[in-house]
Amino acid sequence: MAKKSPLPKLRERDKATLGKLTGLADAVAKSALAGREPKVEIPLRTKGNTTWDKKRGILRMGDATADRELFNLNQAKQFMQTMLHASTIKDLIEIGKTSSLRGVFYKAKHTVAGTKENTFDGQEESDPILEDLEVTLGALREELHIFAENRGTLVGNITIIDKGDEINARKQGSGGWGIPSIVEADVIQFGKCEAKFVLHVEKGTVWNRFNEDRFWEEHNCILTHGAGQPPRGVRRLLQRFNQELKLPIICLLDCDPWGHYIYSVIKQGSISLAFESSRLAIPEAKFLGIRAADFKDCKLPDAVKITLSENDIKRAKEIAAYPWFAEHKAWQKEIAALLDNGFKMEVEAMIAKGVSFVTEEYVPQRLKAKAWLD
């Protein structure tokens, strides 16, 4: 049989989270003993309970909550599910391990003794309960020891210390260092950093172009991508680069509503994760391109045009109406120019001007001229 590891010493962050979990359980027990209905107050993660904090430049969750009661037929199952997951998380923290959303689902999934009722039927029931716990406890998912699939890669002029391992991001070859899902300061620390900014690109294939041309070396930066909409690990790491190392975060995304939305999430946060904006959003993030005007400015050929679909047009208008875009004149112009063009363009389209046009001319010129939206 395999050896069992001894229980680890708890980190400060973990002690705090455990305290919150115990508080939750105590409150439930106390009201039950006092003859009151056991219940948990869950903050609402809805658009209606999301506010735009103009001063800080981020989305925030409002104060509205809903009760989840044990003695309510409609809520008893969710109440039980919430307690089950809270218990799994407590175990994970105590043994100093992390698990995936799917792992936590499997851990809690069983048939309730003496019945044919399952605690959870599918993971789609389980994930929202974990988000409920995040907001209720005011603890990030990472603090609950739950990780997502790792996604996104990094290379550049920085040394990163990850669980004690020194990762020299200047020496990661063509592969790069995989950005983990949990990047809090007790796991990931920053060593020597010469980089003056971060260039964040949308996709791995574009990242490859910049890495192959050693853009980060010539322009002294860190190069990241998030494989599309960046996962929480990437967003949190970018925010830490920005806040702790004071590095500007400069985004190179497609010229389409999806690219604009990715930028919006990086910069202001998202509605579904509004409760985490203060730890994920980067109000200073800049949008370097691709800009709608680039078609003419860069004399791109017609072949790079991709006609906007009905849905693209709808999304572009929705994004333009977001309060954080609505009051931003330059962004109103940008979205209007996209709609006026009637077509979108991908970063890869720049290859029409030469394999390395994007790394040797387009981005360096924009950087030099500080030609970005912010």
Next chain:
Amino acid sequence: MAKKSPLPKLRERDKATLGKLTGLADAVAKSALAGREPKVEIPLRTKGNTTWDKKRGILRMGDATADRELFNLNQAKQFMQTMLHASTIKDLIEIGKTSSLRGVFYKAKHTVAGTKENTFDGQEESDPILEDLEVTLGALREELHIFAENRGTLVGNITIIDKGDEINARKQGSGGWGIPSIVEADVIQFGKCEAKFVLHVEKGTVWNRFNEDRFWEEHNCILTHGAGQPPRGVRRLLQRFNQELKLPIICLLDCDPWGHYIYSVIKQGSISLAFESSRLAIPEAKFLGIRAADFKDCKLPDAVKITLSENDIKRAKEIAAYPWFAEHKAWQKEIAALLDNGFKMEVEAMIAKGVSFVTEEYVPQRLKAKAWLD
């Protein structure tokens, strides 16, 4: 303006590929000058032209070809597309750069002068032309300087040299080293390696579990995942580990037809890439689990069962009929046991027995007993 890099010295591999490209162009030119119809012979990438090489234990492409002619109304466009891509690839090789499938598509996409006809309408037209060139030239996509999205991560007791950078895979923290798309020997070399085998797992979340528990350190191995069906870069790297370092490749995949298919592709190759089997397939690869019998053997709870869908049953029967499974008694039993169970199981299901059951008990016990299918 940005500086232009001088043209690099060509590698041996690149000289060979350029020779093949020139040969193709010469043959076309020669037949045109001789008054014959310019044409290219393209080997067929169909199931009918795939044979099972029992002796070598890999799938192979047969000898059947189809002509692609310039003066054939149905083929003229594809002929032109083939030549366009051949030309882009020649350029890429000469400047020593690589590009993505999408990049090559954009490079070749334009409106034919004097017409309203596009060279390519979508990438779905472009990708098969690149595969045609691969088989016609007998050159891997990587040799044509075309990369795919990087996918998959590695950590473990090995040093890897990637474009001159020494990557100590023992010191990659929680993130791991991202496996690049192009891992040929002139880019990636192996340094010191203590590892005695490779454990390849299906998903990043499972990989996280094994990395967090530092399985690779305790069991002296390399730990990889391919984010589902592993991309070519991961398969090629695993094959190089197996052939050059003589490391067994041991796979931990879900107990379902998809897991079996992933194993089959790693081991014998796939029909669509049969022409590359000799550089991608690993006939010695082993399937450690999850096995259908594990439900009883590991005393797993009912909750881990996921009922097989109609489609799962169909796929399982198809896979059982593959010649390379059909003649394998243990695999016939395994697939019959899966169908008999009526349910599938994921690797994550092992969490029902404890967070680290899979890393501390399940896999170590199977390794010790050499309890795998091969």
